[in-house]
Amino acid sequence: MAVKRNTWQREAVREALDSRDGFVSAQGLHQGLRDAGSHIGLATVYRALADLANVGEADSLQSPDGESLYRACASTGHHHHLICRNCGLTVEIAATEVEQWARQTASDHGFTDARHIVDIFGLCAACTAAAAH
Amino acid sequence: MAVKRNTWQREAVREALDSRDGFVSAQGLHQGLRDAGSHIGLATVYRALADLANVGEADSLQSPDGESLYRACASTGHHHHLICRNCGLTVEIAATEVEQWARQTASDHGFTDARHIVDIFGLCAACTAAAAH
DNA sequence: ATCGCATTTGATAACCGTTATCATTACGCG
DNA sequence: CGCGTAATGATAACGGTTATCAAATGCGAT
Numbered sequence: 001m002a003v004k005r006n007t008w009q010r011e012a013v014r015e016a017l018d019s020r021d022g023f024v025s026a027q028g029l030h031q032g033l034r035d036a037g038s039h040i041g042l043a044t045v046y047r048a049l050a051d052l053a054n055v056g057e058a059d060s061l062q063s064p065d066g067e068s069l070y071r072a073c074a075s076t077g078h079h080h081h082l083i084c085r086n087c088g089l090t091v092e093i094a095a096t097e098v099e100q101w102a103r104q105t106a107s108d109h110g111f112t113d114a115r116h117i118v119d120i121f122g123l124c125a126a127c128t129a130a131a132a133h
Numbered sequence: 134m135a136v137k138r139n140t141w142q143r144e145a146v147r148e149a150l151d152s153r154d155g156f157v158s159a160q161g162l163h164q165g166l167r168d169a170g171s172h173i174g175l176a177t178v179y180r181a182l183a184d185l186a187n188v189g190e191a192d193s194l195q196s197p198d199g200e201s202l203y204r205a206c207a208s209t210g211h212h213h214h215l216i217c218r219n220c221g222l223t224v225e226i227a228a229t230e231v232e233q234w235a236r237q238t239a240s241d242h243g244f245t246d247a248r249h250i251v252d253i254f255g256l257c258a259a260c261t262a263a264a265a266h
Numbered sequence: 267a268t269c270g271c272a273t274t275t276g277a278t279a280a281c282c283g284t285t286a287t288c289a290t291t292a293c294g295c296g
Numbered sequence: 297c298g299c300g301t302a303a304t305g306a307t308a309a310c311g312g313t314t315a316t317c318a319a320a321t322g323c324g325a326t
Contacts, residue, residue, distance in 0.1 A: 005293050005302060027283070041305035046284065062195035066313080067283070082242055091242050098231060102253050109215055109224050110258030117197075118251045120235050125243030138273060138322050160312075174276035179313065199284080200312070 004051075009040050013048035014072075017058060022090040023069035023083075061119060084124035093120075137184075142173050146181035147205075150191060155223025156202035156216065194250060217257035226253075 016029055016036075024032075030045040049070050052058035059073040061081070071090075080098070082091040098118055106114035149162055149169075157165075163178040182203050185191035192206045204214075213231070215224040231251055239247035 007293070007303065009304070025283090039305090043285080043306085044304055047303085062197070062199065064195070066195060066199055066201065068199070082239060082244060084244070093238055093242075095234075095238075098234060098251075101228075101231060105226055105228075106215060106253050106255050109226075110261075111215060111217065111253070111255035112258075112261045114253050114255035116251070116253040118231075118249070120239050120244070120247050120249040122239050122244035122247035125245075128243070128245045140274065140322070142275070158312090172276090176277080176314080177275055180274085 009044050010048050010051070012038055012040055013045055014052065014057070017049075017052070017070060017072045020072070023061065023063075023071045023081075025063070025067045025069055027067075029070070061117070064121070080118045080120075082120045082122065084122065084127055089124045089126075142177050143181050143184070145171055145173055146178055147185065147190070150182075150185070150203060150205040153205070156194065156196075156204045156214065158196070158200045158202055160200075162203070194252060197254060213251045213253075215253045215255065217255065217260055222257045222259075 012033060013029065016033055017024065020029075026046050026049055027042070029049070030040065030042050033040050033045070049058060049060075053060045053070065057073060059071050061069055061071075063069050079092050080095045082093050083089070095118060098116075102116040102118070103114060106112075106116075145166060146162065149166055150157065153162075153165075159179050159182055160175070162182070163173065163175050166173050166178070182191060182193070186193045186203065190206055191203050193201055193203050196202050212225050213228045215226050216222070228251060231249075235249040235251070236247060239245075239249075
């Protein structure tokens with residue numbers, strides 16, 4: 001484990017992730033890769049995603065029903081998401097103020113190594129209209 | 134299913150939830166009830182918690198490792214939590230500013246019916262000290 | 267108070283996503 | 297080219313949640 005090797009599988013996962021706009025589940029990504037003809041294994045997808053998340057190249061969050069969702073992450077900066085609970089549309093939101101608030105609040109209470117979960121679930125304009133009829 | 138019946142089990146779950154300060158996992162709550170001498174079943178705890186969450190008497194969130202956590206929801210006001218990822222210590226934090234920010238951000242993007250998840254996970258002072266030696 | 271019946275309960279099995287296992291493959295360096 | 301070792305992948309194990317279904321129980325009607 002001393003050195004990370006460059007395998008085509010890892011690249012495939014990275015690319016597949018980049019090519020998607022919203023969040024994808026590990027299984028979804030795996031399915032997509034298989035459909036595209038790749039013989040990549042499920043376990044490998046999980047490992048690759050976990051690695052990407054560790055290095056900071058991907059963001060992960062838990063969907064309301066317990067799945068882990070991943071998303072290619074603009075390398076710099078940490079941002080949050082506004083997610084349509086109906087169609088899955090995802091909007092990135094910069095939240096500098098919230099960042100600061102979170103850090104501040106955590107240290108006010110003596111907490112260290114603070115990570116925060118800040119995500120907003122709602123109905124996007126389109127789905128709101130569709131639901132209103 | 135037309136009418137909800139009042140069973141002692143449902144009450145037991147509600148009270149057990151009220152008596153706890155932070156978030157509890159369904160299994161944790163079940164364990165606690167069993168320890169307290171109750172013969173309540175695991176499935177029932179899950180059902181009761183889901184019901185409470187539906188009615189709005191409880192809030193639920195997903196822990197980073199995929200468990201569903203529940204907490205009694207103070208009827209008035211909505212607040213967030215600072216949770217020690219090691220010992221589970223939970224501190225309630227008022228977040229008026231964040232509330233407002235979330236609502237604003239959502240509507241800025243045309244989203245409606247916005248709920249937000251805002252929680253901070255970290256290491257509390259005690260656990261930080263313990264981990265540092 | 268009692269009856270009747272539909273809802274709820276509870277032990278367990280099924281489910282689903284994730285992680286571990288371990289023999290096999292193949293990257294990377296000399 | 298060849299070796300050592302990390303990565304892969306099929307599958308089993310795992311843990312939390314949900315479904316199943318017979319038995320128990322609340323609740324309105326009597």
